[in-house]
Amino acid sequence: MASSPATRVAGRIAVPVLGLFWLAVTTVPFLFMVMTTFKTQEESYSSSVWALPESLNFVNYADVLSGPFLTYLKNSVMVVAISVVLIVLISAMAAYAFARIRFRFNEALFGLIVAGMIVPIHITLVPIYLMTREIGLYDSPFALIGPYVATSLPISVFILTEFMRQIPKELEEAARLDGCGPFTIFFKIFFPLSGPGLSTIAIYNAIMLWNEFIFAYVLTSSTSTRTLPLAIWDYQGQYTSNIPAILAVVTLTSLPLVVAYAFGQEKIVKGMMAGSVKG
Amino acid sequence: MTDISTRSADGGAGGAALSLRKLAPVVFLAPAILMLAVYLLYPLVDSFRLSLLDWNGLGSNAQFVGLDNWKKLLSDTLFWEAAWNNILLAVFSVLIQMPIAVILAVVLDNAGKGSRILKILYFLPLLMSSVALGVLFKYFYDVNFGPLNALLDYVGLGYLAQDWLGDTRFALGAVIAVICWQYIPFYMVLFMAGLASFPAEISEAAKLDGASEATIFWKMKLPHLKGTIRTAAVLSVIGALRYFDLIYVMTGGGPEGSSELMATYMYRNVFSSFQLGYGSTVASGMFIVVILIASVLLRFSKRYETEV
Numbered sequence: 001m002a003s004s005p006a007t008r009v010a011g012r013i014a015v016p017v018l019g020l021f022w023l024a025v026t027t028v029p030f031l032f033m034v035m036t037t038f039k040t041q042e043e044s045y046s047s048s049v050w051a052l053p054e055s056l057n058f059v060n061y062a063d064v065l066s067g068p069f070l071t072y073l074k075n076s077v078m079v080v081a082i083s084v085v086l087i088v089l090i091s092a093m094a095a096y097a098f099a100r101i102r103f104r105f106n107e108a109l110f111g112l113i114v115a116g117m118i119v120p121i122h123i124t125l126v127p128i129y130l131m132t133r134e135i136g137l138y139d140s141p142f143a144l145i146g147p148y149v150a151t152s153l154p155i156s157v158f159i160l161t162e163f164m165r166q167i168p169k170e171l172e173e174a175a176r177l178d179g180c181g182p183f184t185i186f187f188k189i190f191f192p193l194s195g196p197g198l199s200t201i202a203i204y205n206a207i208m209l210w211n212e213f214i215f216a217y218v219l220t221s222s223t224s225t226r227t228l229p230l231a232i233w234d235y236q237g238q239y240t241s242n243i244p245a246i247l248a249v250v251t252l253t254s255l256p257l258v259v260a261y262a263f264g265q266e267k268i269v270k271g272m273m274a275g276s277v278k279g
Numbered sequence: 280m281t282d283i284s285t286r287s288a289d290g291g292a293g294g295a296a297l298s299l300r301k302l303a304p305v306v307f308l309a310p311a312i313l314m315l316a317v318y319l320l321y322p323l324v325d326s327f328r329l330s331l332l333d334w335n336g337l338g339s340n341a342q343f344v345g346l347d348n349w350k351k352l353l354s355d356t357l358f359w360e361a362a363w364n365n366i367l368l369a370v371f372s373v374l375i376q377m378p379i380a381v382i383l384a385v386v387l388d389n390a391g392k393g394s395r396i397l398k399i400l401y402f403l404p405l406l407m408s409s410v411a412l413g414v415l416f417k418y419f420y421d422v423n424f425g426p427l428n429a430l431l432d433y434v435g436l437g438y439l440a441q442d443w444l445g446d447t448r449f450a451l452g453a454v455i456a457v458i459c460w461q462y463i464p465f466y467m468v469l470f471m472a473g474l475a476s477f478p479a480e481i482s483e484a485a486k487l488d489g490a491s492e493a494t495i496f497w498k499m500k501l502p503h504l505k506g507t508i509r510t511a512a513v514l515s516v517i518g519a520l521r522y523f524d525l526i527y528v529m530t531g532g533g534p535e536g537s538s539e540l541m542a543t544y545m546y547r548n549v550f551s552s553f554q555l556g557y558g559s560t561v562a563s564g565m566f567i568v569v570i571l572i573a574s575v576l577l578r579f580s581k582r583y584e585t586e587v
Contacts, residue, residue, distance in 0.1 A: 150318030
């Protein structure tokens, strides 16, 4: 395969063509979605699906927002915020122990927790459902926090342990000579120094949990207790064939992450890629 | 789990002088171990216990039936068809996602200024919840009002229009297409990181020696990516074996079980047929299948590695 002018020209054309082709593949479904939300229900039946809406009418958005949408949003924000704070704190503590403290079973325990990454969470669904009923948390947004924190821990502990192992030992040793105990060292030195690692797992878990469906679906049942992914589900049942209104719900539920993405693409991409850990 | 850590602390303490330092691992690990014991380990064990019951999940009429459910599972063609669909999903995920992701990574690697904005836009599907994507694509595939059939019609391929999600021949494939569409950018970013770590001096030197871009790609860059591709394939397979969301939202496993996966079959048994005992057997069976396949795969590729 010698470098001929022909192959070089082909390469020069292929790059933009393929790049724009995948751009179309990615964005066309979203363009269809947003475009449709501006149509009335009658319009969505009478005109071609690819026709532009007759006018920019926000009636579907107004309709959705006049319903319980904000309750779903509030529940999502609360559940995700509490879960992420707990995940960060608990996994940072565990990671510090694994990365820096010598004790028997350190490696065995670490291996066991990391192995939790391949467990299909669906096996826990029925027992957690029964347990949640038993302790009276069924149909409360707080029911989600336990499973959310626990299922996020293995990967978070793994990522943070790797991260903390890279932190130079000098600072810690200096602090120890000054008479600091492990708790002071953790809170004064490790927690702040792990900032980038902590933000990565916070972003990763926040996005995963923001979109989580199955636990939310099984452990809650009322409009007042459900999170955003369930808003789509519930509205779908309510609007049945009003496609523009349903797609308005989908657009609105996706908006918070898209806005966040507009402000910090690099951080979010990096955070999401934290999921590419092989347990 | 809790047991192990307390014993290790006690063992090292040696009497009354239980120093703060000796206690440290217990204190630091206790919250994580507690959460995992309650919400991961206990449910796992409990699922196997429930698998021995005949129970509708309500009241106290549960009956211990021993291994009856497991015998039923072994000869349950619906379960094995679902497991087969998981394997199809895994195989097609790898075969479709890996090559396209590599091509896109190479494209962006050569796209210069435009690559950043393209990467950002390509990544958008990964931010969407599966319910959002599932509902969106349900309309996309709709037989009467869906834009896909309208598009086929428009370009003169109207005879290819189908009831994509309502036809046993197409339902699984239609959902697999959406899953691939969503995850290809993920693997693309992974491969871009792999390509970025390819030393520029080597390709410069090869070019001076008269090697074409194609030769550099096939003989040098692709072998350089081999480890990353292997990791990506393992991730993709494990993800496929425990997949649930989009299938549940888009087809519910239908029509006629043609897109049923192990997880959706489990869900249907528990929450639609109220066979909580048998549903737990399906869940436990799925656990065994996933763990077996995952441990074989992990044995063949290096363990515990991170990319990016």
